Amino acid sequence: MPRSRSLPQLHDRLFLTDGGLETFLIHQQGVALPDFASFHLLDTYEGEALVRDYFRPYAAIARRHGTGLILDTLTWRASADWGALSGLSAADMVRINRRAVALLEELRDEFAPVPVVISGCLGPRGDGYVPGTQMTVRGAEAYHQPQVDALADAGADMLTAMTLNYVEEAVGITHAARLAAMPIAISFTVETNGRLPTGQSLGSAIRIVDAATSGYPSYYMVNCAHPSHFAHLLDPRESWVRRIRGIRANASCRSHAELNDAAGLDTGDPVALAATYAELRQRLPQLTVLGGCCGTDHRHVEAIAAACAPVAA
Template sequence: MSFYRTALPQLHDRLFLTDGGMETYLIFQQGVMLPDFASFHLLHTPEGEETVRAYFRAYADIARRHGTGLVLDTPTWRAHGDWGTRHGLDAADLAGINRRAVSLLEELRAEFAPVPVVISGCLGPRGDGYVPDAMMTVRHAEAYHQPQIDALASTAADMLTAMTLNYVEEAIGMAHAARRAGMPLAISFTVETNGKLPTGQSLGSAIRVVDGATSGYPAYYLVNCAHPTHFAHLLDPQEHWVRRIRGIRANASCRSHAELNDAPDLDAGDPAALAASYAELRRHLPQLTVLGGCCGTDHRHVEAIAAAVAA
């Protein structure tokens, strides 16, 4: 049963943590094979599911210690059309994977009580998260993402979060599909080192365009898969589009997307410095209630973020 679909608690003042960069942590630090960063492979075996449980338990412990809530995203960033086909999965297989991902997080929500846990169905881009390839029209994006969104809407998921989007037409199409399914949706854009989307569009313009095309349907926006030094200077609290941002899931590294793609190792950055940048952001933007990590981050970074923001 969905707990929060009609009233997302992170839209108020309480802090909600997320996890860090699941895929980079499991691949580089735990030696788990995740082809194409497709963490849904973990749902194919009992051992893989136990890996997911152990991974999220570390974040539940942090939330307990700091008195925060949790937004847990399903490992379904790649569990849709084109990526499923690459791994020999048809539409029925993908629907089953999305449903199982939510039921696993339902089990963890019961285990983590009384920590409030929002279950978010994670959506990813049709193409590469760093490169705006496979670009679609709004209509095509809506049709492409509708099957995954419908599968998640049939579960106890409280909301959807579209992560690492890099052009507005896909974001708008996802918002239309989410509205059709009756699901709250958060949109998370990624930016380059200059603070702009990989298309060259400014973050502010992208948020304004999506809001304008969808009558403000997204519940809120996030920035993910970029370091705060790439975008923090753009977040003027007087701007309406900035006030629509409620979440940050930053990379550990200051490297560009191209540099990260070419790097043979993991850049875990400096957890304390990253946490300090989050605390500074939240001082200026108190609406930031959803804080976690992306590539290169793990429980150490999120622990540091929780401590710095609480302080």
């Protein structure tokens, strides 16, 4: 069984995450991230300094509002296929994943006494918005197992698979996490109609993953979509809805296709986004993991904390 019972976010205390690291660094800091892969920053002292400076405001927000903090490793695209695009070997990817965890361990020491959970981040093998060529469950398990093992061996507290867009990959990743005896959160993305990019409903996806894995995921999340795309579907009377514990929404109400075609970054309205989070938290008190995704930054997370920490108190 996973070490789920040791995850503090499974209780009542609110835990914040960061915002959209990649979009912030690219559009607001002018940092080049080939293939949207932030793990390249781990190759240089200057890159790691950028990462430290990026996370520090979030620790300050958590300290001010009395929340915990979940730090995700810079490994959303640190799997074999994405590394190969930069000529990196399997051994290189193991090294990168291990260094990503070590960096966050250093930041956890710096951020004390804020409670910090280190989450090893996994992403889809393909495009986060387009399912493309879909793997079988066994294929997904085999593909993701090396990264899962590297993050587990490095000492991550848990894993989070983000921006997943079809069920077989989610099930395969969950099987890989089970083999590594690691707690895992599964986070799906949805389109403006609240359905996965495959057209499958969010509820169906969660139920299928739970059925195929004996309910192994510690919890589920929704990320890389605006709450207006899915909030209306979250009926607290539904058992699958009660499995959702985290939201990392986009700042923008635009569709994935519109965001891909946009010339600039749409940062939306932080206060309005936070109000939506607070309404969801009132309706779904199990939502204890709140943060942002594309287009969000520390301003959005500050607003979310201000709106939701009193709800959690």
